[in-house]
Amino acid sequence: MTLPVSPFTLAADAEMLYLDRPFTERVARIAERGFQVEIWDWSAKDIDALTATGATFSSMTGYLTGDLTDPDGIDALLTSARESLDVAAELDCARLNLHGTGLDGKGLPVRPVEVATPAMWLTAADTLRRVAELGEAAGRVFTLENLNLAVDHPGTPFARAADTLALVRAVDSPYLRMNLDLYHAQIGEGNLIELCRRALPYLGEIQVADVPGRCEPGTGEIHYPAIASALDDLGYTGVVGLESWARDDSDAALDAFRSAFTPGADAAVAVTPPA
Template sequence: MGYRLAACAEMIYLDQPFEERVRRIHERGFEIEIWDWTTKDLRALADTGAVFSSMTGYVRGDLTTDDGIDALLESAARSLEQADALDVARLGLHGTGLGEGGLPVRPVETTSGADWLRAADTLRRVAELGERAGRVFTLENLNTAVDHPGVPFARAADTIALVSAVDSPALRLNLDLYHAQIGEGNLVDLVRRALPWIGEIQVADVPGRCEPGTGEIRYEAVAQTLRDIGYEGVVGMEAWASADSDAALDAFRSAFA
């Protein structure tokens, strides 16, 4: 397979300290994804020798309001500085900041044409930061039906529209297939359509957001599609372990072998 596999240390080995989670995932041969860098000892994580695939690329702000844009750009710049400690390749963004339980800090029912234009302009400015630093920001699609109600620009179709409009190598998609299955479905076609803009892919099964094989998505077919279209990026398991974390990683690897 041309792609590489990563696992999110925020969601498995939950009975272990965070550094030990990273070590175990690394020992199993996976790259590592983390979320909020402000809660981590980055030097200790770097000392594990793991390869860090992605982390959150901002800690506050949004894409469309004056104060939110300023906050997002400032925290994106700080995130780039911290990314050096782990040599993280990709830094994640969402349609707006997420608070407790993944709920948006600024929920939005509808987005106007002006909102779309401001979001694209903000993302252009974020991409410029990434270009200067030699790193890539990724805009993640989310679902609003189950996990993230009120998030603007949440659908995969929305993130594709924004990323393609900016058209910068420093802004790509984090195509999350768990969220896309809930919000849109038709994953094989989605992967094919999104390929020019994909920076990474994240997976979990539906329902439950656990490892592949626990729900309705036939990830073996998705994996074959990725091989067929020559995808060479990262596929990250951002999923809870349904039972044992080692078994969850085994199931993930088996689905994408």
């Protein structure tokens, strides 16, 4: 019988899987398994070696320093966004990811903010318009990712999915979209299917991991097959990226991810005779 095929483009994050391998081998293994590849900070990586793997790169970090609201931070963000676009051209990477502010090596904001003021909101939207213009000139899309404040990224401005969506909607450019991270959204807001519905016109990508633990689908409380079915019903056909640790084995984590985001996969496996 013909096994079902996912209606989505599936990608996986090489920063969090196959941790016992050199980074370039992680990328190659994910690509061998039939997934597109996502990476974070590109500055310490061998770009030529990554290109030589033949992998399709779905997403990479779109800045190195800076933020959306401080004058010096804005200049730094725009400068490193231009540098990131040059690397994205080498990798032919379609999307470049942003956050509300720069994050340090532990994922904490370099400029923590308790409350974003109205002036900060206006400045952030203006900065993101300038980022979108850079993306348009280069023919690539920047995405703004929501984060969670309770566990991983306390003090990050514009972190909630509702905040990120509001900024992307305000800019309203096809070169600035939302990276809806459902792991972060579950911790911060919940109501994930309705959130997907509201964000649908502005989505550039969806990222997933289970809660708690940030491991692959099926290891926590989120019923990802139901979310996959809802996204399919909504007509979403874009990228779903696994940004998770592997609970035990990275191959098994990718299998679980593919199954969760391939409606009908469980039923097909159940009736497939043994080889």
